[in-house]
Amino acid sequence: MWNKIKNNFSHSKIFIKEIIVLSIVFVLGVTLIFHFSLHKVFLLIILIVINDLIFLFVLGKKRAVEISEIKRTIKNIRKNKYKSPHEIKMSKSLLDIEGNIKAMFRRTQRDIEQMEKLEQARKEFLGNVSHELRTPIFALQGFLETLLNGALYDNKVNKQFLEKAFHHSENLNALLNDLIDISMIESGQMRMSFRYFDLKPFLNDIYKEFKEQAEKKGLKLEINGLRDKMKVYGAKDRLIQVMNNLLSNAIKYTEKGKIEINVEEKRKSVLIKVKDTGNGIPQEDLDRIFERFYRSERERSKSIPGTGLGLAIVKHIIEAHNSTIEVTSKEETGSEFSFKLKKAW
């Protein structure tokens, strides 16, 4: 009982100073206005003290109830007793605090979900990386082992096996480069040096590089819409990577017909398109091809080489140019990837 009373008073302690000041002002005011005798002043002080004590007691009690309600709610949150913010209910006088606690709860829930997603993504990434590394390493080991076990002296196969082993080591190298790129981009460490550059020589060089590769597969490679002195703003080295990925995809996923690099000049930008007459991309895959490691089932089942990192890298690079990569595609007809670059004046 005594403890409870003490507890209630202790919760109203913070108001004591104000109440004493107010009471003194009141007593002084009343005494002066009504010319009270000493006797009456004494009675007034006793009344005021009793009044203040009752006031402090009631106030303390109310605060004690409120504080214990807040404590209980926080404890419940700590013990994970609430599944949703709607389960948090407090008395009417604490409506404002209830709102704040709910907002905090929602925020924490979102942060935890985000962290869980990141953790999941990290695990998936590691899983994918080890899976993708295994393929070329096993192939490489296989060929080297066969050579060591005697094939080295068999002139009919030794060169072919060495070439294959070399090819897989190249794949491994390309894969590692892509992995380094994607992790650098995602951790914000990829350096990009932006400047204005002339688009014509830039695209012509890339065109020359891929022309032969396309022709080897019986495909035509065209470049249209380029004019002299067409300056665009971008990170040239990274845009080479973008074009390399888009063109090697176009060649890889096209069996007959042609591939076009089309350039369209707009008022403030230049639109660059890579169009092919290939297998196209199934509608259900269109939204996902820019995710890292995503490859359509068709490619997996045909065992066309690739890791599904190319377009993820392209997307990151284009977005770093404050632009977006767009795709339209029709199965059996072909695909078109496009992005805009800012044009100089």
Ligand SMILES: Nc1ncnc2c1ncn2[C@@H]1O[C@H](COP(=O)(O)OP(=O)(O)OP(=O)(O)O)[C@@H](O)[C@H]1O
């Ligand atoms: N021009 C295209 N025509 C048809 N399908 C395409 C084309 N470009 C991309 N795709 C589809 O999108 C998927 C993802 O492409 P992405 O370039 O990211 O990976 P990849 O080519 O499979 O492997 P890599 O990491 O070697 O580039 C491909 O597996 C393929 O299914």
Ligand SMILES: [Mg+2]
């Ligand atoms: Mg690719």
